[in-house]
Amino acid sequence: MHNVVTVFRREMASYFATPVAYVFIVIFLALNGVMTFYVGNFFERNQADLAAFFSFHPWLYLFLIPALSMRLWAEERRTGTIELSMTLPLTAGQLVIGKFLAAWAFTGIALALTFPIWLTVNYLGDPDNGAILAAYLGSLLMAGGFLAVGSFVSALTKNQVIAFVIAATLCFFLVAMGSTIVLTVLGELASGNVADFLRSLSVMNHFSDISKGVVDFRDAVYFAALICLFLFLNVVAIDRLKAA
Amino acid sequence: MIEIDHISKTFGPITAVDDVSFNVAKGEVLGFLGPNGAGKSTTMKMITGFLPPSSGTARVAGFDVRRDPIAVKRRVGYLPEGAPMWPDMTAEAFLAFIARVRGFGGADAETRIATAIRRTQLADVLQQPIETLSKGFKRRLGLAQALLHDPEVLILDEPTDGLDPNQKHEVRELIRSMAGTKAIIISTHILEEVEAVCSRAIIIAAGRIVADETPAGLAARSRRHNGVLLATRTPDKVRAVLKSLPDVAEVTSEGDGRLFAGAKNGASIITQVSTALREADAEIEQITVEQGRLDEVFREITTRQPAHA
Numbered sequence: 001m002h003n004v005v006t007v008f009r010r011e012m013a014s015y016f017a018t019p020v021a022y023v024f025i026v027i028f029l030a031l032n033g034v035m036t037f038y039v040g041n042f043f044e045r046n047q048a049d050l051a052a053f054f055s056f057h058p059w060l061y062l063f064l065i066p067a068l069s070m071r072l073w074a075e076e077r078r079t080g081t082i083e084l085s086m087t088l089p090l091t092a093g094q095l096v097i098g099k100f101l102a103a104w105a106f107t108g109i110a111l112a113l114t115f116p117i118w119l120t121v122n123y124l125g126d127p128d129n130g131a132i133l134a135a136y137l138g139s140l141l142m143a144g145g146f147l148a149v150g151s152f153v154s155a156l157t158k159n160q161v162i163a164f165v166i167a168a169t170l171c172f173f174l175v176a177m178g179s180t181i182v183l184t185v186l187g188e189l190a191s192g193n194v195a196d197f198l199r200s201l202s203v204m205n206h207f208s209d210i211s212k213g214v215v216d217f218r219d220a221v222y223f224a225a226l227i228c229l230f231l232f233l234n235v236v237a238i239d240r241l242k243a244a
Numbered sequence: 245m246i247e248i249d250h251i252s253k254t255f256g257p258i259t260a261v262d263d264v265s266f267n268v269a270k271g272e273v274l275g276f277l278g279p280n281g282a283g284k285s286t287t288m289k290m291i292t293g294f295l296p297p298s299s300g301t302a303r304v305a306g307f308d309v310r311r312d313p314i315a316v317k318r319r320v321g322y323l324p325e326g327a328p329m330w331p332d333m334t335a336e337a338f339l340a341f342i343a344r345v346r347g348f349g350g351a352d353a354e355t356r357i358a359t360a361i362r363r364t365q366l367a368d369v370l371q372q373p374i375e376t377l378s379k380g381f382k383r384r385l386g387l388a389q390a391l392l393h394d395p396e397v398l399i400l401d402e403p404t405d406g407l408d409p410n411q412k413h414e415v416r417e418l419i420r421s422m423a424g425t426k427a428i429i430i431s432t433h434i435l436e437e438v439e440a441v442c443s444r445a446i447i448i449a450a451g452r453i454v455a456d457e458t459p460a461g462l463a464a465r466s467r468r469h470n471g472v473l474l475a476t477r478t479p480d481k482v483r484a485v486l487k488s489l490p491d492v493a494e495v496t497s498e499g500d501g502r503l504f505a506g507a508k509n510g511a512s513i514i515t516q517v518s519t520a521l522r523e524a525d526a527e528i529e530q531i532t533v534e535q536g537r538l539d540e541v542f543r544e545i546t547t548r549q550p551a552h553a
Contacts, residue, residue, distance in 0.1 A: 013337065
């Protein structure tokens, strides 16, 4: 635990030692604003909720989260610092979890900085703040799932561009898996039970409820399982591929 | 302290390290030599638990690196090749991180960091991000990191690479000052460094140990060992005298009126040579006995075809 905290602190400091943190936060907030007000028609909807805000999060995370996660391991492998990390008395698990939690907490900070939109909706109307809080939690869980996927992919390569493209593609599949487009493309293959199964694995399926403020236990379990699975794969990848 | 037990490493079809075994005791400074690609770094990476061996194992203070890697990593200070460090951290933050990882906190951590900084003379660059440091400072910061927990075992992969002569001298002094209390392995290309700090030298070529001796013992394998180098204004006369001596194997001219007399089977010939020259009344301006040259031995050993049993 002590070691996870130590790794977490080092990683967190490194976000703010470089322009990464500021660029990410500014872009994240700007895109959120554009999506909510122009694409989501926040005002025209004339409803005191943040559905217009949250419904775009899967698509924002789709490329912003891989941009954050691509450097997690690929950079360490390219610069060789992984050799230092892995010869300190730290386990691969401690490193993976420390790095992941730092990236996740950082995403949480960016997400928390969208609070003006919450102030706005409370000023304009009388929203269900419990539902909004639940949606924030759901959004954070989804970000965690994408981060775990991105962190794993980053461990597979030394090249950050490759890490970004593959992670974004995987995340896209996670989002779109249950959508009509994908199911239509798969056609015959994905009929009946298969279609239901794919839909049940899709991030959209689990996030759409949450974004409306309904937190089902199963949705939380889904994201927790997604995170655990990919962090486990991440540890395996680090142990296997660190020197390749 | 360090036991390497029939360790091998293969990468696909390539055998990088081939059944290497040796021990390093406390108080020994082992120079690990070999051409590039001979397997020096790979061996060090296996001892420090970064690479899993394909077969065999390494033990540090009795702990098996395959079974108990964390116990090994706690006892080892390691400077990886090229001294990789996180470029955006400041030197001070980096050392503070290492101290926390090594389990030191509060005043203890501060004392240890201060000691490491003093020993590696880093005080002037503490607030600088690592990416702005010169090669010499980076290398010293890497050393500070390896020394911080005062480990029983130090493994340094090319610790003086990229340093200027003064810095090299300081690093060697530092290694020498720790030699008595630790088991140290350093890899290097610089053969004078082996003579300066190592109590023992292992040469590996193509993944195998081809020599394991004291630096003096290695030098004694040289063709020039115990040979006599002379400077004279009458080389022809001196050459004739030298050639007549029974223990002189060969006489070669090295330019500028300098002659070298090689010793037969490395025997000491200086008495014989000086007596003969005095009797012949030859004018000698300078005379020295050579110990042998490590670089020559190194070249001979590592370019020889490996003798497969």
